[in-house]
Amino acid sequence: MRIEMVLPALPTGGMETMVAALTRGLVHRGHEVGVTCLEALGPIAVELKNAGVRVALVPTPGLRTILRAPQLEESFKRIAPDVVHVHSGAWLKGARTAWRAGMGRIVHTIHGLLEDAPWYTPGLDHWAARSTHRIIAVSESLRQYLIRQARVPASVISVIPNGIETEVFGPGACRAGWRESWGIPQRALLVGNVARLDTVKNHAQLIEAFAILRRQAANAVLVIAGDGPLRRGLESQAARMGVADGVRFLGETRDVAALYRELDVCVLNSHAEGTSITLLEAMATGVCVVGTAVGGTPALLAEGRVGRLVPTRANRMPAAANYLRRHGDTQFRALKLDVVRIEGGLISEITTFGPEHFALYGLPEIHRV
Numbered sequence: 001m002r003i004e005m006v007l008p009a010l011p012t013g014g015m016e017t018m019v020a021a022l023t024r025g026l027v028h029r030g031h032e033v034g035v036t037c038l039e040a041l042g043p044i045a046v047e048l049k050n051a052g053v054r055v056a057l058v059p060t061p062g063l064r065t066i067l068r069a070p071q072l073e074e075s076f077k078r079i080a081p082d083v084v085h086v087h088s089g090a091w092l093k094g095a096r097t098a099w100r101a102g103m104g105r106i107v108h109t110i111h112g113l114l115e116d117a118p119w120y121t122p123g124l125d126h127w128a129a130r131s132t133h134r135i136i137a138v139s140e141s142l143r144q145y146l147i148r149q150a151r152v153p154a155s156v157i158s159v160i161p162n163g164i165e166t167e168v169f170g171p172g173a174c175r176a177g178w179r180e181s182w183g184i185p186q187r188a189l190l191v192g193n194v195a196r197l198d199t200v201k202n203h204a205q206l207i208e209a210f211a212i213l214r215r216q217a218a219n220a221v222l223v224i225a226g227d228g229p230l231r232r233g234l235e236s237q238a239a240r241m242g243v244a245d246g247v248r249f250l251g252e253t254r255d256v257a258a259l260y261r262e263l264d265v266c267v268l269n270s271h272a273e274g275t276s277i278t279l280l281e282a283m284a285t286g287v288c289v290v291g292t293a294v295g296g297t298p299a300l301l302a303e304g305r306v307g308r309l310v311p312t313r314a315n316r317m318p319a320a321a322n323y324l325r326r327h328g329d330t331q332f333r334a335l336k337l338d339v340v341r342i343e344g345g346l347i348s349e350i351t352t353f354g355p356e357h358f359a360l361y362g363l364p365e366i367h368r369v
Contacts, residue, residue, distance in 0.1 A: 001031045001032070001082045001083065002031070002032045002033075002034075002079070002080070002081045002082045002083075003026060003031055003032070003033045003034075003081055003082065003083045003084075003085060004033075004034050004035075004036055004076070004079055004081035004083070004084050004085065005019055005022075005023055005033065005034070005035045005036065005085050005087065006035075006036045006038065006084060006085065006086045006087065006090050006094040006098075007019055007035070007036075007037060007038070007086070007087040007088070007089060007090050008037065008038050008039045008040070008089040008090050009037050009038075009039045009040040009041065009042050009045075010035070010037060010040075010041055010042035010043070010044035010045040010048070010055070011040075011042040011043065011044070011196070011252075012042070012043055012044065012196070012226070012227075012252045012253075012254065013196050014111070014162075014195075014274075014276065014277035014278065015087060015088060015089075015111040015112070015274075016042070016044045017044065017277055018111070018162050018277060019035070019044075019087055020044050020047065020048055021163075021164070021165055023035060023048060023053055024048075024051065024053075027051075027052075027053065033053060034053065034054040034055070034056070034079060034081070035048060035053060035054070035055045035056070036056050036057075036058050036072070036075065037055070037056070037057050037058070038057075038058060038059065038060045038072070038090050038093060038094070039059070039060075039061075040057065041055065041057055043252065043254065047254075056075070058071055058072050058075050059071070060072050060093050060097075065093055066092055066093055066096065068097075068100075069093055069097045072093070072094075072097045073097050073100055073101045076097065076098055076101040076103055077101050077102075081103065082104055082105065083103075083104070083105045083106075083107060084098040084103045084105070084106050084107070085107045085108075085109065086098070086106065086107070086108045086109075086132075087108070087109050087111060088109070088110055088111040088112060091108050091110075091125065091128045091132075092124050092125075092127060092128040094108075095108060095128050095131040095132045096127075096128065096131045098131070099131035105133050105134075106131060106132050106133050106134075107132070107133065107134045107135070107136065108128070108129075108132045108134075108135050108136070109135075109136040109137075109138065109160075110125075110135065110136070110137050110138070110142050110145075110146065110274070111138055111162075111274045112138075112142070112272060112273060112274035112295065113142070113145065113272055113274075113295075114200065114272075116199070122145075122149040122150040122151070123150075125146065125150040125152070126150045126151050126152060129146070129150065129152040129156070132156070133156070134156055134158070135152065135156055135157045135158070136157075136158055136159075136160050137157055137158070137159050137160075137274075138159075138160065138161055138162050138274040138275040138296060139159065139161065139273075139274050139275045139295055139296025139299060139300075140159055140296070140299060141295050141296055141299075142159075142274055142295070142296070143157050143159050161275045161296065161299075161300070162274070162275040162276075162277055162280060163280070164277065164280045164281050164284055166284055168257050169257055169260065169280075169281045169284040169285050170284055170285060170286075171261075171285060171286040172257075172261055172285075173261070174258075174261050174262055175258045175261070175262075178258060178259075178262055179262060182223070182248050182250070183248075184221050184223075184248065185219065185221075187219065187349050187350075188219050188220065188221045189217050189219055189220040189221070189264055189350050190220075190221050190223065190262055190263050190264050190265075191210065191213070191220060191221070191222045191223070191263070191264065191265050191266075191267060192222075192223045192224075192225070192259060192260070192262075192263040192265070192266050192267070192282075192287075193206055193222070193223070193224045193225070193226075193266070193267050193268065193278075194225045194226060194253070194256055194259070194260075194266070194268075194278045194281070194282075195224075195225075195226045195268065195270070195278060196226045196227065196228045197224075197226055197227055197228030197229065197230040197231050197234060198228050198229075198230065199230065199271070200270055200271050200272050201226075201268075201269075201270050201271075202269050202270055202271050202292075203224065203230065203234050204234065204237060205269055206222070206224075206267060206269050207222070207234060207237050207238050207241065207243070207247065208241070209267075209269070210222045210243060210246070210247065211241040211242070211243045214243055214246055219349070220246060221246050221247075221248065222243075222246060222247045222248070223247075223248045223250055223259070223263075224247065224248070224249050224250065225250040225251075225252075225253040225256060225259055226250075226251075226252065226253070227251045227252045231249060234249070235247075235249060256281065257281070257285065260281060260282050260285035260287050261285055261287075263282070263287045264287075264288070264338070264350060264352070265287070265288050265289070265290060266278065266279070266282035266287045266288070266289045266290070267289075267290045267291075268289070268290070268291045268292070268297070269290070269291070269292045270291075270292055270294060270295075270297075271292075271294060272294050272295055273291075273292075273294050273295035273296060273297050274295055274296055275295070275296040275297075275299075275300055276291065276295075276296070276297060276300065279291055279297065279300055279301075280300070286335060286336065288322060289301070317339050317340060317341060317342070318339075318340045318342065319337060319338060319339045319340060320337070320338045320340075321334070321337050321358065321363050322334075322335040322336045322337070322338065323335055331366050332366065333355070333365065333366055334355035334358045334363070334364075334365040334366070335355060336352050336353065336354060336355065337352070337353040337354075337355075337357055337358060337363070338350055338351070338352050339351045339352075339353065
């Protein structure tokens with residue numbers, strides 16, 4: 001089958017990472033897949049090209065191209081895909097142009113909603129849906145938006161949560177020298193965030209929370225992987241709050257699997273989410289996650305039921321035994337044991353042990369639901 005992915009651009013981001021993974025998976029299954037960007041290319045475009053995927057930039061600037069985008073229409077007719085798969089940010093232009101070009105099947109995936117989307121967005125989405133055969137929502141909350149606000153028939157919508165490449169993201173050893181390369185002490189309490197620096201990701205609040213944490217855990221370090229127009233302002237905020245020495249802005253980071261393995265906690269306090277790629281990757285790596293109850297995050301964390309944090313003690317020191325329940329399982333299974341050293345009323349060190357150490361401290365390896 002010949003499939004054409006359509007999206008605005010391929011910067012480092014959750015939706016773009018998902019599209020790239022889907023493209024590689026479909027190619028692996030024998031399909032012919034290409035990618036059309038309407039605004040720009042980006043680092044993920046380079047990765048796909050290096051993997052042998054055809055990636056093209058077909059500029060469709062301005063509102064006029066909503067009504068007619070002749071260059072994009074000609075591109076569709078030349079490629080003649082069996083399926084045009086349009087993603088968020090390109091729905092109206094991509095679907096209407098594919099419909100005008102006579103494409104056989106048009107699919108749209110809605111990955112999320114903009115926090116500052118204009119009031120008329122549901123109307124535009126309703127218009128786009130009229131040129132779309134099937135719509136995929138990555139969370140139930142997005143499905144409800146389409147039905148209730150965009151007035152799209154429920155019969156054409158399916159919910160398919162995002163997935164990740166588990167051969168890449170999974171528990172593993174830390175990379176030698178990673179912390180040293182960023183000036184992070186080996187015994188630091190490491191809190192991480194992986195997200196583009198955009199207002200919807202709410203990094204300002206994250207830095208405020210980190211400043212509070214530093215009063216109780218002086219050895220805590222916050223790493224933020226991602227880039228964007230807010231970076232300079234966030235760096236200034238960290239300086240004003242007196243925590244600049246404890247915050248590392250990593251910029252765009254493609255090898256996030258190595259980062260996750262270093263983290264003690266991964267935080268995503270966004271104002272809005274679809275089904276977060278960051279949280280999926282972090283959980284697959286075995287990292288404890290904290291997320292705001294927005295979009296698909298509550299469902300992703302099963303309203304808090306997929307994980308359990310049990311206070312305990314080990315070697316006469318405070319500790320937290322972490323248990324995880326996987327989908328379809330009826331039991332919480334041992335994940336890791338965090339042992340905390342307190343000095344002068346502050347957390348001075350956190351040592352993490354694997355599930356094989358639970359029995360040594362008299363802890364059960366299984367908690368029943």
